[in-house]
Amino acid sequence: MVLGGLLQIRLARDQFDSNANVYERLSYRSARVPGVDGRVLVTSDAGEFVFLTSDEFSQLEAGTLHSTSPKFDDLLAKQLIRVGGSSSSIRIAEAKLRTKKAFMREGQTLHIFVVSLRCNHSCAYCQVSRQGVHDKKFDMSSATAVAAVDRMFESSARHLTVEFQGGEPLLAFERIVEIVELVEARRNTSKRGITYTITSTLHHLSEEMLKFFKVHKFQISTSIDGPSALHNANRPTPDRDAHARTLSGLWSARNSLGANSISALTTLTKRSLSNPEAIVDEYVRLGFRSIFLRPLSPYGFARRSERKLGYDMAEFVSFYERALAYILELNRQGVQIEEAYASILLTHILTPFASNYVDLRSPTGAGFGVLVYNYDGGVYASDESRMLAEMGDDLFRLGSVHDSLPKLMESQAMSILRRTGIAEELPVCRDCAFLPHCGADPVHAYATQGDPAGDRLSSAHCLRHMGLFRILFRYLEAADPEVMRTFLAWINKKPRSTFAHAGTS
Amino acid sequence: MLSLHTHAQLSGSPSKRIYKVLGISEALTTSHSVERILIDQRSSLPQLDLQVMAKLGFAGLVSDRPRADVPSDLLCVSNLSESKVVGRGDVVRIRDRGQVSVLNRRGANANFLLATERCNSYCLMCSQPPRDGVDDWRVDEILDLIPLIDKNISVLGITGGEPTLLGRRLAEIICSVTQNLPNTQLNILSNARLFSDASLADVLTVDSCKVLWAVPLYADTAARHDYVVQADGAFDETLNGLYNLAERKAAIELRMVVHAQTVERLVQFSEFVWRSLPFVAHVAFMGLEPMGFAKQNRDLLYVDPVDYGPTLETAVWYLQDRGIPTSIYNTPLCLLNRDIWPLARQSISDWKNSFAPECDDCDLQSRCSGFFKSAGSGWRSRGIQPINKECTI
Numbered sequence: 001m002v003l004g005g006l007l008q009i010r011l012a013r014d015q016f017d018s019n020a021n022v023y024e025r026l027s028y029r030s031a032r033v034p035g036v037d038g039r040v041l042v043t044s045d046a047g048e049f050v051f052l053t054s055d056e057f058s059q060l061e062a063g064t065l066h067s068t069s070p071k072f073d074d075l076l077a078k079q080l081i082r083v084g085g086s087s088s089s090i091r092i093a094e095a096k097l098r099t100k101k102a103f104m105r106e107g108q109t110l111h112i113f114v115v116s117l118r119c120n121h122s123c124a125y126c127q128v129s130r131q132g133v134h135d136k137k138f139d140m141s142s143a144t145a146v147a148a149v150d151r152m153f154e155s156s157a158r159h160l161t162v163e164f165q166g167g168e169p170l171l172a173f174e175r176i177v178e179i180v181e182l183v184e185a186r187r188n189t190s191k192r193g194i195t196y197t198i199t200s201t202l203h204h205l206s207e208e209m210l211k212f213f214k215v216h217k218f219q220i221s222t223s224i225d226g227p228s229a230l231h232n233a234n235r236p237t238p239d240r241d242a243h244a245r246t247l248s249g250l251w252s253a254r255n256s257l258g259a260n261s262i263s264a265l266t267t268l269t270k271r272s273l274s275n276p277e278a279i280v281d282e283y284v285r286l287g288f289r290s291i292f293l294r295p296l297s298p299y300g301f302a303r304r305s306e307r308k309l310g311y312d313m314a315e316f317v318s319f320y321e322r323a324l325a326y327i328l329e330l331n332r333q334g335v336q337i338e339e340a341y342a343s344i345l346l347t348h349i350l351t352p353f354a355s356n357y358v359d360l361r362s363p364t365g366a367g368f369g370v371l372v373y374n375y376d377g378g379v380y381a382s383d384e385s386r387m388l389a390e391m392g393d394d395l396f397r398l399g400s401v402h403d404s405l406p407k408l409m410e411s412q413a414m415s416i417l418r419r420t421g422i423a424e425e426l427p428v429c430r431d432c433a434f435l436p437h438c439g440a441d442p443v444h445a446y447a448t449q450g451d452p453a454g455d456r457l458s459s460a461h462c463l464r465h466m467g468l469f470r471i472l473f474r475y476l477e478a479a480d481p482e483v484m485r486t487f488l489a490w491i492n493k494k495p496r497s498t499f500a501h502a503g504t505s
Numbered sequence: 506m507l508s509l510h511t512h513a514q515l516s517g518s519p520s521k522r523i524y525k526v527l528g529i530s531e532a533l534t535t536s537h538s539v540e541r542i543l544i545d546q547r548s549s550l551p552q553l554d555l556q557v558m559a560k561l562g563f564a565g566l567v568s569d570r571p572r573a574d575v576p577s578d579l580l581c582v583s584n585l586s587e588s589k590v591v592g593r594g595d596v597v598r599i600r601d602r603g604q605v606s607v608l609n610r611r612g613a614n615a616n617f618l619l620a621t622e623r624c625n626s627y628c629l630m631c632s633q634p635p636r637d638g639v640d641d642w643r644v645d646e647i648l649d650l651i652p653l654i655d656k657n658i659s660v661l662g663i664t665g666g667e668p669t670l671l672g673r674r675l676a677e678i679i680c681s682v683t684q685n686l687p688n689t690q691l692n693i694l695s696n697a698r699l700f701s702d703a704s705l706a707d708v709l710t711v712d713s714c715k716v717l718w719a720v721p722l723y724a725d726t727a728a729r730h731d732y733v734v735q736a737d738g739a740f741d742e743t744l745n746g747l748y749n750l751a752e753r754k755a756a757i758e759l760r761m762v763v764h765a766q767t768v769e770r771l772v773q774f775s776e777f778v779w780r781s782l783p784f785v786a787h788v789a790f791m792g793l794e795p796m797g798f799a800k801q802n803r804d805l806l807y808v809d810p811v812d813y814g815p816t817l818e819t820a821v822w823y824l825q826d827r828g829i830p831t832s833i834y835n836t837p838l839c840l841l842n843r844d845i846w847p848l849a850r851q852s853i854s855d856w857k858n859s860f861a862p863e864c865d866d867c868d869l870q871s872r873c874s875g876f877f878k879s880a881g882s883g884w885r886s887r888g889i890q891p892i893n894k895e896c897t898i
Contacts, residue, residue: 011732088740
């Protein structure tokens with residue numbers, strides 16, 4: 001033991017990495033991104049990524065990448081390789097994957113109540129077979145509502161989102177009130193967090209409804225397709241005033257509930273695609289902080305009028321690319337507007353967590369993350385599943401609201417989803433560099449291709465997401481500080497000005 | 506800066522080693538046990554009759570001068586060579602020959618208890634180089650001391666050496682703090698290597714609700730971290746330890762010391778923390794303390810903070826912007842960009858902190874960490890300058 005002037009006997013740096021050049025490759029996937037020349041994207045199972053030069057990538061594959069290469073430590077730190085049989089590499093990779101897939105332990109969090117199919121719109125692309133305004137046999141019965149609430153509380157999820165849909169759900173407002181009262185009666189004893197949401201055109205919004213939504217802190221989602229002419233062409237009503245009536249509902253809802261309680265979705269038809277800037281401008285003009293640019297779903301009437309309204313995915317992707325570029329430019333100029341699709345995908349790419357978006361995950365959200373209680377008492381795996389049923393195919397009907405949740409989980413529909421809903425096991429998906437950020441969609445595959453496992457090369461789901469990921473990774477590779485700042489604001493759900501100092505990180 | 510040690514003349518023999526010093530009115534109402542209380546009877550304080558003092562069971566008094574009238578069962582501590590060192594509320598250790606050490610100072614910005622000098626790492630910049638040998642007496646002393654600490658103390662630190670080497674004896678300390686100071690946050694500085702054994706994590710996280718494990722992590726890769734802590738396999742052990750702690754819901758702070766061996770991958774370190782350890786409650790980026798091994802290894806470690814500033818700020822914002830609370834310790838404000846000042850803490854314990862002559866003209870001295878008083882001219886940044894509020898705001 002040395003006292004006082006204790007002198008350290010130091011070991012040299014190379015004693016700690018003498019064997020560093022002998023590395024093991026851990027699980028990773030790679031892709032070339034069109035527009036990113038000479039570089040290869042490499043992603044880990046948990047969704048971290050590195051861009052390597054072609055030379056670095058060949059060396060990585062050949063096992064000859066040298067530990068002095070500038071990318072070597074990045075690959076180590078992201079568990080794409082490991083040295084010396086490091087036990088922490090595997091532990092870290094496990095922890096990351098568990099975090100990314102945390103939704104698997106949650107159970108069903110999203111519960112959609114289709115309280116009525118009635119609607120005053122007759123949109124050609126309508127995703128469901130809407131019914132006339134007066135035909136009350138398309139409303140959910142009280143007995144169905146009671147049983148559906150029972151099913152919801154059988155889910156193990158700690159947080160439940162109760163979503164009201166239609167048709168136009170406000171036409172069955174009494175049923176909404178009844179369901180909310182049933183849920184509230186059990187809120188405390190069940191120890192769950194509850195969020196209410198409703199998807200509505202807001203045409204039938206009354207003071208009484210607003211008061212109710214305020215008390216129960218509803219999040220309202222409405223539909224605005226763009227400027228008035230485009231919106232009204234997409235959404236015919238008897239008086240051709242769909243846009244004006246939705247805006248009038250929007251103002252009163254904002255007045256009573258606050259701007260943050262109302263968001264809007266766009267439905268994009270063929271006529272939308274020619275002018276992305278006008279659609280974005282309309283959202284900015286109306287004071288929205290977010291716009292969600294999703295393509296048409298191949299369901300309901302949409303499939304039948306596909307020739308008139310539809311478009312192929314390449315058209316959508318180039319529309320999206322132009323719209324996103326415009327939105328990023330607006331943000332650079334200080335306009336706060338988020339593109340919600342990008343925001344979801346960037347959350348998958350740039351954070352250790354999953355998003356709460358149930359339409360793009362693996363295992364699929366259908367049935368595992370979502371349950372849909374239809375007006376007629378049928379329980380479906382997803383919104384798309386019940387639309388498919390409206391078209392005459394009830395493959396993804398799990399059963400009735402009067403069956404217990406365990407019984408619904410044993411249905412043939414769930415067994416199909418279990419077999420085909422894990423992207424990591426699907427041909428092509430399992431080798432795709434975007435897999436960690438993407439998801440399986442067996443219902444879509446079945447609706448469009450007649451096979452829940454689907455064929456990737458001709459799949460609109462795959463083409464769409466490949467297109468979106470390529471656009472986003474081009475931005476991430478270029479890493480323009482202004483764009484990265486916008487992305488950072490989006491994934492944090494905070495104003496861009498909060499990140500005034502943020503540079504390239 | 507106020508020293509922690511002084512000398513006194515003792516009369517009567519100390520029956521214990523550890524006492525708490527209180528003024529009369531506080532002593533008469535205290536919930537601490539009276540046989541451990543020394544009543545402060547230094548000049549101009551109201552005087553208590555010594556017979557009464559003895560009858561009430563008090564241990565003794567602190568006095569300016571030795572007094573002839575002290576009953577034999579009272580200890581009289583007098584003629585302190587530096588009177589200010591001992592204040593009311595402080596917990597002191599008194600040795601037979603009159604050495605007086607303040608173990609816990611009321612109102613100090615940092616109160617740490619050294620639990621052991623033994624360590625299983627051997628860090629290049631260690632400010633308190635480890636020593637082998639049996640030092641179990643420290644645990645006994647800490648257990649003796651904890652009941653005398655002010656109940657309202659908000660934070661108490663346990664440091665080393667490596668406290669987890671104490672095993673179950675560390676659990677005794679945690680348990681005692683939980684019982685005696687239920688509202689106090691206990692910060693335990695540990696490299697978490699031994700927690701790679703999950704059974705130790707089980708033993709030491711039972712009362713984890715008010716414990717924060719402050720764990721040093723110096724790189725996102727094993728070779729670099731292992732070199733800095735001079736221990737092969739340490740990175741693997743610490744990472745496994747961190748996950749074992751997190752799985753037991755323990756609160757964790759990470760500590761990075763910024764120097765030439767760590768600054769190269771500082772931003773990647775932040776990315777690694779965000780991706781791999783997003784559950785941590787706080788990340789601290791600390792400047793070097795020029796003590797111990799750090800002095801010997803100056804040339805291997807020293808970078809002028811002015812030169813690493815931009816890298817440090819990028820690394821700090823990377824985490825702060827993603828919702829992980831992040832701070833800068835031991836770095837004077839004049840060496841940092843002003844928009845990051847809100848994240849810079851006055852972190853240097855008040856008994857080791859000092860300022861440079863030009864700091865006299867600085868308007869921010871009261872908010873600034875200042876310097877370690879141990880820093881010599883070789884550690885002086887060329888960026889030190891007074892900051893004048895009118896010029897900067």
